[in-house]
Amino acid sequence: MNICKILLICTVFSRVGAEIQILIDPVNLPENLLPGTQLSRAYDKDVAGKADAYRFLNKTKDFVIDASSGVITSTKVFDYETDPVRFLFIVDTGGAMRRVLTINILDVPEPPDCTADPQFSAGTAAVEIAEDYPLFQPIYRVTATDQDSVHGDRLTYTLETQLSGPEKGGNAFGVDAVNGVVSLKEDTLDFDRGYHAFQLTLRATDTTGLFCQGTIIIKIRNVNDERPQFEPFPLDSINVTEQTPIGETVTRVRATDPDEDSITYSFTTQQEVFGLDPATGIITLLRPLNLDYPNNSRAYSLEIEARDSGNNTSTYTFTVRVESANDPIFCDLSFLTGVSVLVPEDVPASAFIYMILPRDPSPGQKFQLFRLVVAVSSRGKRPVESCTGTETLLVQNVNGEHSDFTCLPDAPVHISENMPVGTKLVTLTATDRDSGDSVRYEFIGTHKEFSINEDSGEVSIAYPLDYEDVGTPKSWVLRVRAYDNQRVHSTTGTFTVVLQDVNDNSPQCSQDIYTIELAENIPVETLVVSLACTDKDGAFPNNNITYRLIVDPLSNETFTLTNNELKVGPKPLDSDNATFAGRHFKHTVFVKVSDKGSPVLSTIITVIVRVLRINEMNPIGTTSAFTFSVLENSPVDTLVGKLTFTDADWPFNNLKYTIVGGRLGTPPKFYMEPYTGMIKLLDSLDRESELQYRIVVRITDLDNDAVPDPLRQRSATAQVTINVLNVNDEPPLCHPPHLETWIYSIVRGAFVQLNCSDGDSPPEHLSYLIVGGNTNNQFTLQRRGVDPPSLATGQNFQYDVFQGIQDAVTFQLLIEVTDELGGSKAGQLTATSTVIIHVLPWTVTQPTSSTKIASTSITTLVLRKTSYYWAPDNWFPVVLTLTAALFLMCLYTLAWYFSCCSHSILLFPHCHESGQSSPTAKEPGLSV
Incomplete structure (x- = not known):
């Protein structure tokens, strides 16, 4: 019984055989390894040690397998981005055992490459822009590539250094971290301030920290964008005397241009009193300024415009004040021609006799000494008696004169809110005709915002003024008093001070940065954000706010700004764009909020719109039904066909192909590469067993929505028909392959029909030919239609022993059967059938006697003995x-x-003896 068990175990082991073992499966092969890397090893103990034990079933030049040891080695450098996975079909010597080895190419981080622009990487790239180049518009784009980007690696762009010259410290440029676009980010690009060139060092860094960098030089081109600037006069006024002659130079205005352009001057309004040289700015007098003329003014306001060669203009307004001249003293006309005064004789001493009325157009000049010639005559006597004499009158000063304002603004004095404390506004002047009497000044009432110098009359700002402060008046009517030393006499006056708003507050919004998420399928005109911005300046146009949208080319026409509302449109949002995907599906737009003051103040608001991807499109194929053909003798891993489907959702054409049904054969004859759509041969085909295969393939998109798969995945199906093309790989077969038959020698015509067929060819494509054993052409082939031919006798057999004529009684015919009749001879296959024919001699004797004999019926009896023998297969x-x-x-x-x-x-017994241990000591009684 034990013998039977051992025999059974050995027999089963010998019939089953061992599988091919793979030492490492799958193999993870890092990319960029040098050729010759040993990857794995195949082992099958049934064929181990044979010289040709292993081979690849699929043809490949990228790997080799040692036929004896089974060691698998790479022969090239692999790239993960182009060839992420490979399959090797390994078979042993007999081809009965097969094994698929999967080789995964591992991604190895590779540094970015900045050599797409050689000048950038070499540090010699240069661009030139004008100094008035707009903000946030592209100037240069860093072109960097990363082979790892197709598998999720992203580049981040940074500005490492920024140098300016000849003026140092410029920081005008920035780079978009996503797309590498260099743009102007601040309004500091001014050629006239010394910013003539910038040198930027830019770096592209991937997610692993590897980077490349380069340098770009941005040259600034000067633009005539500066307005002339006037050199102001102190207090914006000059003084001239009323005696200035016509044609005399009054003053000269000067303006400078930062762009060093030539400047021309002109009055903004027509002037009749003054003339202006347009080239030099010299102002001359055209008409007399005599203040004695009632039509002449004490002050003239002149507004002058300066214009450079670029038509940039600026204006300056100042006041020309006319001062009185020192005219000679003259008296009343009646006094000059002589005055007769009658004085009674009893006039008391110190009585008032006569008042002299002098006129002095120059206040302050006093006269104290008068000489009078007095004539005295008698009245009522004849002859009249008279005498004359000279009397000197010394006039003594008496504080009897009021102070008079000589300089008190008659027009409102306009001041700006940002004037510092201590700024001089105006100087009041008043005179007192009393000799030796000085004038002092004071405010009537309390005005904390202003102060007045008691001695000089200078009015200045005493408190910070803010137009936007609700507690600060917008105008003041200041009452001032001028008084003498003893405060005996005084005079009052008023003038108005108007506070003007200065554009010193930029617009402010509730937020500086808005981050908003929107689905890509939202309708046009959807409100993105409504900006809430105000300007604290209190007067128009300083608080008049305007909005301007600043977008890059990618966001152009995607957003519309109406007043303070940012909306989608006129183009809809679309995340299915490669450039937009490189920006991480974000639109970054800027809204410049500006007032209309001078200078214009503005604030930049950043709006980041993150577009959520929506899986909107189904996969679309060139057709829904694909038909492919493959030769039945094609090797494993042969490409049968490729399904071509596209998906308009980003990432484009990111599809997975899966076989979900159909007739694949048993075992399956085909497999599909899930990410390429390629259908390849998995097992050998036989057209004679299966002519056609039908496969149902589902095409599913991947990662096309912000919601993770598979919640919103879209799919399509395709019907695939695979026709197996015939290849003449089967020779004709005859049944039976060896035919033996017996015939009589008197047989004429067909006596046996061949039974031959071909799995690749129809019966009519088979040809038959006797190629051997047909002695004396005794036999022929007769064929009717498309059926196999019959074997027939061609001529009589001769068996006459007495005459020595004896044909063979056994014939062994070799009949060659060939397929593909009429086809290529190179592809024809043949088979040979053996037909053994035993001829039984038979003679029919004719009587020679004419004697009529009685006919005897002869019954022919043929005895056939059949011998059976066993003819096993090979x-x-x-x-x-x-x-x-x-x-x-x-x-x-x-x-x-x-x-x-x-x-x-x-x-x-010999086995037992050999198993006994040798004695180590002599036993008693044994002789040596």
Whole structure:
């Protein structure tokens, strides 16, 4: 019973065989490794050690397998981005065992490459822009590539250094971290301030920290964008005397241009009193300024415009004040021609006699000494008696004069809110005709915002003024008093001070940065954000706010700004764009909020709109039904066909192909690469067993929505028909392959029909030919239609022993059957059928006597003896021999087993003796 068990185990083991073992499966191969890297090893103990034990079933030049050891080695440098996975089909010598080895190419981080622009990487790239180049508009784009980008690696662009010259410290440029676009980010680009060139060092860094960098030089081109600037006069006024002659130079205005352009001057309004040289700015007098003329004014306001060669203009307004001249003293006309005064004789001493009325147009000039010639005559006597004499009158000063304002603004004095404390506004002047009497000044009432110098009359700002402060008046009517030393006499006056708003507050919004998420399928005109901005300045136009949208080319026409409302449109949002995907699906737009003051103040508001991807499109194929053809003798891994589908959602054409149904054969004859859409051959085909295969493939998009898969995945199906093309790979077969028959020698015509067929060819494509054994052409082939031919006798057999004529009685015909009749001879296959024909001699004797004899009916009896023999197939002797050898091996194993067992000592005494240990000491009684 044990012998039978051992024999059974050995027999089963010999028939099953071992699988091919792979030492490492799958193999993870880092990209960029040098050729010759040993990857894995195949092992099959049934073929181990043979010279041709292993081979690849699919043809490949990228790997080699040692036919003896099974060691698999790479022969090239692999790139993960172009070849992420490979499949190797390994078979052993007999081809019965197959194994698929998967080789995954691992991604190795690679640094970005900035050499797309050689000048940038070499540090010699240069661009030139005008100094008035707009903000946030592209100037230069860093072109960097990263082979790892197709698998999720992203580049981040940074500005490492920024140098300016000849003026140092410029910081005008920035770079977009996503797309590498260099743009102007601040309004500091001024050629006239010394910013003539900038040198930027830019770096592109991937997610692993690897980077490349380069340098770009931005040259600034000067633009005539500066307005002339006037050199102001102190207090914006000049003084001239009323005696200035016509044609005399009054003053000269000067203006400078930062752009160093030539300047021309002109009055903004027509002037009749003054003339202006347009080239030099010299102002001359055209008419007299005599203040004695009632039509002449004490002050003239002149507004002058300066214009450069670029038509940039600026204006300046100042006041020309006319001062009185020192005219000679003259008296009243009646006094000059002589005055007669009648004085009574009894006039008391110190009585008032006559008042002299002098006129002095120059206040302050006093006269104190008068000489009078007095004539005295008698009244009522004849002759009249008279005498004359001279009397000197010394006029003594008496504080009897009021102070008079000589300089008090008659027009409102306009001041700006940002004037510092202590700024002089105006100087009041008043005179007192009393000799030696000085004038002092004071405010009537309290005005904390202003102060007046008691001695000089200078009015200045005493408190910070803010137009936007609700507690600060917008105008003041200041009452001032001028008084003498003893405060005996005084005079009052008023003038108006008007506070003007200065554009010193830029617009302010509730937020400086808005971050908003919108789905890409929202309708046009959807409100993105409504800006809430105000300007604290209190007067128009300083608090008049305007909004301007600043966008890059990618966001152009995607957003519309109406007043303070940012809306989508006229183009809809679209995340299915490669450039937009490189920006992480974000639009960054800027809104410049400005007032209309001078200078214009503005604030930049940043609006970041993140567009959420929506899976909107189904995968679309060139057709919904694909038909492919493949030759039945094609090797494994042959490309059968490729399904072509596209998906307009980003990432474009990110599809997965899966076989979900159909007839694939058993075992499956085809497999599909999930990410390429390629259908490849997995097992050998046989057209004779299956002509056509039908496969149903589902095409599913991947990662096309902000919501993770598979919640919003879209898919399509395709019907695939694979036709197996015939290849003449089967020779004709005849049944039976060896035919033996007996005929009589008197047989004429067909006596047996061949039964031959071909799995690749129809019956009409088979041709038959007797190629051997047809002695004397005794036999021919007769064929009717498309059926196989019949074997027929061609001529009579001769068997005449007495005459020595004896044909063969046994014929062994060789009939060659060829397929593909009329086809290419190179592709034809043939088979040979053997037909053994035994001819039984038979003679029919004719009587020679004319004697009529009685006819005797003869019954012909043919005896046929059939001999049966066993003709096994060719494989049977081989199997029988192997089985016998295996049986003998099992018997030997059994014998060896019993030879080493203690209970078999009787059968194998020598085994028992050999197993005994040698004596180590002599036993008693044994002789040496």
